Amino acid sequence: MDQADVCEIEALNENTGSMFHEKDIVVLTISSFLFKVLTIFHIGDDEETQNYFLSKSPTKSFSEVFSEVGNLCSGAMNRELLQYFPHLGMSTPYTLSSRCFSFLSELNPEHVTRYSITINNTARLQATICMCGYAPIDFSVNTSVTADTSGELELF
Numbered sequence: 001m002d003q004a005d006v007c008e009i010e011a012l013n014e015n016t017g018s019m020f021h022e023k024d025i026v027v028l029t030i031s032s033f034l035f036k037v038l039t040i041f042h043i044g045d046d047e048e049t050q051n052y053f054l055s056k057s058p059t060k061s062f063s064e065v066f067s068e069v070g071n072l073c074s075g076a077m078n079r080e081l082l083q084y085f086p087h088l089g090m091s092t093p094y095t096l097s098s099r100c101f102s103f104l105s106e107l108n109p110e111h112v113t114r115y116s117i118t119i120n121n122t123a124r125l126q127a128t129i130c131m132c133g134y135a136p137i138d139f140s141v142n143t144s145v146t147a148d149t150s151g152e153l154e155l156f
Contacts (some may be wrong), residue, residue, distance in 0.1 A: 001056060001069070005119055012114035012126070022098050026066060029091040030081065035133045040101065041070070042126040052123035057058040067093040107132050 026041040043049060043066065053065045070093040078090045104112070111131040118124050 001119075008118045008121075010116045010118075012116055019076070024095045025098050026063075026070060026093055026095050027091075027100055028093050029068050030074060030078050030088060031090075032081075032085045032088045033134065034085065035131060036107075038107075038128075038130040038132075039070075039074070040068075040104075040128040040130065042098070042101075042128070044124060046124070048122040049124055063095060067095075079133060101128075104128070104130060119151065 022042055022044060023042075026043065028041075030037045034087040050062055053062060053069065055058070057065050074090050074093070078088055082088055107130065109130045110133045111129075113129045115127045115129070117126070117127060
């Protein structure tokens, strides 16, 4: 929500259940002809997490705000992946009953990872990233950082 936020991410065991007793999960999907990536958020209903996401939009519901943030993150990831995969689509965030999570294996995922996320030592959530491949994928990513100079003025 803010550039000054401190975000701690810890990998969890694939079999680790949700640390929450959430009623719903929020799902973001990016897909192509070759693969589908699902990011599934498990969110507790504790006051600290609710306050964190609602702090800048107190008139909106938690679901609206979290979906907006998720849509921005999904869009950023989609733009990065478009460099390597030209035909991508992303869904709007959707909310499902947490009972649906037990059917994740029905998607035949090739890769599943789980993460615990803590923001500013108060907001807590978990994310499950699931990748389903439909064709062999082989690509390399340039991880060197290049400075973004767009928007700078040149003085002659």
